[in-house]
Amino acid sequence: MEFSRRDTLALGLGAAAMTVLPFRVNAASEDAITEFTGGADVAEGGVTLTAPEIAENGNTVPITVSAEGASAVMVLAMGNPTPGVATFNFGPLAGSQTASTRIRLAGTQEVVAIAKLADGSFARASSEVKVTIGGCGG
Amino acid sequence: MASGVRPRVKAPRSAEAGEVVTIKTLISHKMESGQRKDSDGNVIPRSIIHRFTCDFNGTNVIDVKMEPAISTNPYFEFEAKIPEAGDMVFTWHDDDGSVYTETKSVAMA
Amino acid sequence: MKFNAMTAMAAVLFSVPGLVSADPDDDTLVVNGEIEMTTKAEPPAHLDGVLPTIMSGWHFRADETQALQMDDFDNSGMIFVDEGRAQWNKVEGSEGKSCATCHEDPSSMKGVRATYPKWDETAGEVQTVAMQVNDCRENNMGADPYGYTSGQMANMEALIAVQSRGMPVDVAIDGPARDMWEAGKELYYTRTGQLELSCANCHEDNYGNMIRADHLSQGQINGFPTYRLKNAKLNTVHARFKGCVRDTRAETFKPGSDDFVALELYVASRGNGLSVEGPSVRN
Numbered sequence: 001m002e003f004s005r006r007d008t009l010a011l012g013l014g015a016a017a018m019t020v021l022p023f024r025v026n027a028a029s030e031d032a033i034t035e036f037t038g039g040a041d042v043a044e045g046g047v048t049l050t051a052p053e054i055a056e057n058g059n060t061v062p063i064t065v066s067a068e069g070a071s072a073v074m075v076l077a078m079g080n081p082t083p084g085v086a087t088f089n090f091g092p093l094a095g096s097q098t099a100s101t102r103i104r105l106a107g108t109q110e111v112v113a114i115a116k117l118a119d120g121s122f123a124r125a126s127s128e129v130k131v132t133i134g135g136c137g138g
Numbered sequence: 139m140a141s142g143v144r145p146r147v148k149a150p151r152s153a154e155a156g157e158v159v160t161i162k163t164l165i166s167h168k169m170e171s172g173q174r175k176d177s178d179g180n181v182i183p184r185s186i187i188h189r190f191t192c193d194f195n196g197t198n199v200i201d202v203k204m205e206p207a208i209s210t211n212p213y214f215e216f217e218a219k220i221p222e223a224g225d226m227v228f229t230w231h232d233d234d235g236s237v238y239t240e241t242k243s244v245a246m247a
Numbered sequence: 248m249k250f251n252a253m254t255a256m257a258a259v260l261f262s263v264p265g266l267v268s269a270d271p272d273d274d275t276l277v278v279n280g281e282i283e284m285t286t287k288a289e290p291p292a293h294l295d296g297v298l299p300t301i302m303s304g305w306h307f308r309a310d311e312t313q314a315l316q317m318d319d320f321d322n323s324g325m326i327f328v329d330e331g332r333a334q335w336n337k338v339e340g341s342e343g344k345s346c347a348t349c350h351e352d353p354s355s356m357k358g359v360r361a362t363y364p365k366w367d368e369t370a371g372e373v374q375t376v377a378m379q380v381n382d383c384r385e386n387n388m389g390a391d392p393y394g395y396t397s398g399q400m401a402n403m404e405a406l407i408a409v410q411s412r413g414m415p416v417d418v419a420i421d422g423p424a425r426d427m428w429e430a431g432k433e434l435y436y437t438r439t440g441q442l443e444l445s446c447a448n449c450h451e452d453n454y455g456n457m458i459r460a461d462h463l464s465q466g467q468i469n470g471f472p473t474y475r476l477k478n479a480k481l482n483t484v485h486a487r488f489k490g491c492v493r494d495t496r497a498e499t500f501k502p503g504s505d506d507f508v509a510l511e512l513y514v515a516s517r518g519n520g521l522s523v524e525g526p527s528v529r530n
Contacts, residue, residue, distance in 0.1 A: 056309040
């Protein structure tokens with residue numbers, strides 16, 4: 001291998017850059033939460049958000065939200081160009097306040113679920129999802 | 139009306155009165171987010187399904203407001219309570235005004 | 248800078264900290280609680296021991312992705328099987344026929360996907376499923392052929408593949424298909440492109456390792472056409488081959504070309520014994 005010191009450094013930095021993927025946060029995402037809650041306090045717990053730790057591909061990421069007795073659960077992708085993902089409104093014939101779907105994530109970021117519970121209060125759960133830039137096939 | 143839109147729903151053919159069943163729904167739809175650009179650099183306008191509902195005999199089970207971050211070929215899994223025999227009606231509302239529907243009848247076991 | 252592309256790639260691949268070499272897992276794939284898939288098998292004799300076990304691409308995917316293939320209502324590829332069924336019943340072409348006119352129900356296609364690509368005596372060549380479909384369309388239906396890697400072709404391939412789900416792949420490598428098979432094998436082991444990579448460099452020498460953030464599989468095609476999360480649609484074998492060749496920064500072959508048909512025959516034979524999974528779900 002014929003690397004000059006400059007070459008090795010450039011390669012090393014390049015490799016390091018690949019692993020430290022930018023963590024995205026969208027400024028508008030907190031506004032979206034305030035709009036949903038009307039400014040009320042949001043407690044931790046009371047809602048669960050299941051999402052993979054590492055998304056196999058950011059284009060299709062399976063998630064599940066669950067909040068017992070909730071009337072609605074809003075999901076936000078805090079680092080997407082637009083944070084809104086979905087709002088699940090549970091009707092009288094919902095068998096449970098649980099729903100699963102598949103979402104698009106633009107990069108590594110926090111996914112947040114805010115539930116409006118039966119008593120009118122709000123609860124929050126979040127999950128950090130790493131979104132990688134793939135190899136040959138990805 | 140977007141072309142080639144096809145729903146695919148898993149719902150039980152029968153259930154006991156009051157039983158909670160799992161429903162899975164898929165629909166083929168591009169869900170153009172409005173973030174992509176064409177080869178000339180122009181933004182491809184957003185064109186998504188923005189709402190999905192499921193009702194049983196006219197009573198709502200779930201009503202989902204959908205944003206562009208929902209993946210292409212939207213998928214939903216949720217649970218429904220079946221009080222009696224009847225029809226489960228699914229609707230998907232497209233930005234272009236179309237509404238796609240699918241109905242599944244559920245009998246009493 | 249005085250280094251060639253190979254050393255650069257080697258340096259980058261091995262210098263990235265924190266990415267653990269992730270081995271394929273031991274999970275079992277049962278679809279709809281019924282269809283037991285053989286996703287690991289004894290390698291076929293012709294491989295001469297280069298692979299200790301042959302494994303479906305399913306094993307190299309994350310748990311969440313694997314789960315998507317376990318139920319036909321979680322598997323987004325199945326909407327396209329439904330689409331294929333609509334195409335199957337559609338009357339097209341000068342003869343006023345649909346596929347159903349001669350073939351009746353799609354279930355008549357059982358066993359087809361498992362044995363293709365295959366030597367066709369009448370046509371005097373090795374044919375892939377796509378070639379056979381277009382052969383029928385043009386000669387029996389008087390209809391326009393589907394684009395080789397078009398959505399419509401993928402839908403039809405998915406409909407046909409599903410009929411053989413669970414059956415072991417069993418393509419013939421001897422007899423009249425032998426020459427094509429040898430040509431495919433040679434292609435598989437030939438380094439091409441700016442990155443000077445052959446299929447074997449990744450899929451035989453490095454399966455189970457990470458290439459950047461992608462978990463390298465053995466490059467089996469028993470699961471094709473496959474629904475990829477990356478482009479949220481069905482992908483055909485030749486479309487994937489083209490992508491792979493392009494990724495080595497080589498001039499790609501054309502889908503439907505003899506080169507790719509030969510390669511498809513050879514790659515399919517590397518999976519002899521694995522179950523047909525199409526349509527599968529991959530990244």
